[in-house]
Amino acid sequence: MLKLYDTLSKSLKDIPNKDRLNLYTCGPTVYNYAHIGNLRSYILADLLYRTLKFDGYHPKWVMNITDIDDKTIKGTIAKYGSGATVENLREYTKFYLDAFLQDLGEVNVSKDEITFIRVTDVIPQIQEFIVELINKGYAYKAEDGSTYFSIDKYQKDFGDYGELVGHKFLEGKKVGARVAVDEYEKDNLSDFALWKAHDSATDAGIFWDHPVLGKGRPGWHIECSVINKIGFNGEPTDIHTGGVDLIFPHHTNEIAQSQPFYKPFSKAWCHCEHLLVDGQRMGKRFNNFYTVKDLRGKGFSGLDLRYLYLNAHYRVQQNFTWENLLAAKTARERLNAVSESVPDGAAKALDDDLNFPRALASAAENQDVLDKVFGVLGNGLEQDVPDSITILLGQRQQAKTGKDFSKSDELRKQIEELGYEVMDTAEGQKVKKKLQI
Numbered sequence: 001m002l003k004l005y006d007t008l009s010k011s012l013k014d015i016p017n018k019d020r021l022n023l024y025t026c027g028p029t030v031y032n033y034a035h036i037g038n039l040r041s042y043i044l045a046d047l048l049y050r051t052l053k054f055d056g057y058h059p060k061w062v063m064n065i066t067d068i069d070d071k072t073i074k075g076t077i078a079k080y081g082s083g084a085t086v087e088n089l090r091e092y093t094k095f096y097l098d099a100f101l102q103d104l105g106e107v108n109v110s111k112d113e114i115t116f117i118r119v120t121d122v123i124p125q126i127q128e129f130i131v132e133l134i135n136k137g138y139a140y141k142a143e144d145g146s147t148y149f150s151i152d153k154y155q156k157d158f159g160d161y162g163e164l165v166g167h168k169f170l171e172g173k174k175v176g177a178r179v180a181v182d183e184y185e186k187d188n189l190s191d192f193a194l195w196k197a198h199d200s201a202t203d204a205g206i207f208w209d210h211p212v213l214g215k216g217r218p219g220w221h222i223e224c225s226v227i228n229k230i231g232f233n234g235e236p237t238d239i240h241t242g243g244v245d246l247i248f249p250h251h252t253n254e255i256a257q258s259q260p261f262y263k264p265f266s267k268a269w270c271h272c273e274h275l276l277v278d279g280q281r282m283g284k285r286f287n288n289f290y291t292v293k294d295l296r297g298k299g300f301s302g303l304d305l306r307y308l309y310l311n312a313h314y315r316v317q318q319n320f321t322w323e324n325l326l327a328a329k330t331a332r333e334r335l336n337a338v339s340e341s342v343p344d345g346a347a348k349a350l351d352d353d354l355n356f357p358r359a360l361a362s363a364a365e366n367q368d369v370l371d372k373v374f375g376v377l378g379n380g381l382e383q384d385v386p387d388s389i390t391i392l393l394g395q396r397q398q399a400k401t402g403k404d405f406s407k408s409d410e411l412r413k414q415i416e417e418l419g420y421e422v423m424d425t426a427e428g429q430k431v432k433k434k435l436q437i
């Protein structure tokens with residue numbers, strides 16, 4: 001059984017197997033290209049997904065796409081001007097969504113198995129969710145026209161606000177005296193916006209209308225509560241993933257918004273530590289980030305990056321350097337392609353809180369075993385087979401179909417001369433890069 005470190009209980013948690021396992025990943029804000037720090041958290045989610053599948057679970061994987069927030073609005077207005085509309089916003093964000101999907105493909109995240117839900121596709125459900133929170137007493141419309149979540153009310157009923165951060169999160173803090181903005185308009189200062197009133201000065205023509213909530217747009221956190229509910233038909237989420245920076249306020253507020261409907265909101269929380277550059281978190285706002293395109297420009301592939309990430313435990317910060325990436329690339333190129341089963345020692349390491357470095361170490365002395373671990377982790381070299389080999393393989397397949405065995409042997413030799421070994425298996429031809437040690 002998979003054991004996973006759960007941020008909420010702060011302990012290793014058994015992940016029980018059942019008919020369906022609901023896996024949710026907080027997705028990107030699509031106002032710009034993803035950086036490789038973002039990709040570390042999505043690769044972790046993919047490694048978790050693949051480990052679950054390998055272990056015989058049936059994960060359903062859902063990811064939101066944040067296409068409405070301050071940053072996407074700002075980007076849209078910069079491009080389309082002060083008359084920008086929701087339609088413009090959707091077009092602007094679609095470009096970065098497509099780029100994101102392409103990046104996921106390059107680092108071999110199983111994107112075709114993810115249900116992506118764009119926030120602007122579920123605005124009516126978000127509005128309905130907020131109205132229900134108002135009806136239950138957990139949300140209120142303030143004088144500024146925005147609708148806020150009431151931490152006080154939640155705390156009275158549940159008493160666990162902020163537990164994802166730690167038991168003592170609220171100790172010594174006076175709820176209502178944390179942030180010094182908009183004091184007079186809210187019940188207390190830590191309340192956060194569920195529905196932000198439209199302001200034509202900053203939002204141009206980007207808004208949705210609603211009879212109770214008025215003209216506006218969703219706040220930052222509400223989308224994930226709603227998309228979990230939609231994606232899993234109101235069942236609790238089994239595992240919720242994201243980077244550690246999301247623990248507060250984002251995930252803390254997701255829990256608070258959702259628990260008036262069902263508790264627990266998520267049974268386990270899995271957070272990926274940050275990728276650093278020169279000791280600082282990689283982030284757009286620090287202007288110290290690289291994209292997959294930057295990597296490609298220097299001759300690295302997405303799989304090199306993926307291999308680099310396998311070498312550090314996901315709960316430990318990892319420092320990015322080009323030297324480390326080069327070392328990862330060199331190590332990876334000495335490894336071979338895919339197989340279906342994994343030896344016991346390595347499988348145990350995967351089940352122990354996704355210990356990829358240990359799985360690799362336990363397999364390291366045996367090339368064959370390493371191939372198998374790589375097969376499970378989606379790190380095989382299959383994608384890297386050069387076109388010249390693929391063409392020869394196609395010709396060899398034709399020769400075999402036509403029972404021209406001398407031609408097929410001849411092609412095998414040509415392929416070997418190019419450094420690849422061909423295996424004829426029940427599923428057809430497979431190639432393996434020959435070791436060059």
Ligand code: AMP
Binds near residue numbers: 041241
């Ligand atoms: P964002 O697009 O900013 O919402 O971030 C998308 C995902 O990337 C979130 O899960 C973040 O927690 C994660 N993330 C952001 N920066 C880093 C980083 N330097 N290392 C790892 N994950 C990150």
Ligand code: ZN
Binds near residue numbers: 025026027224250254
């Ligand atoms: Zn989220």
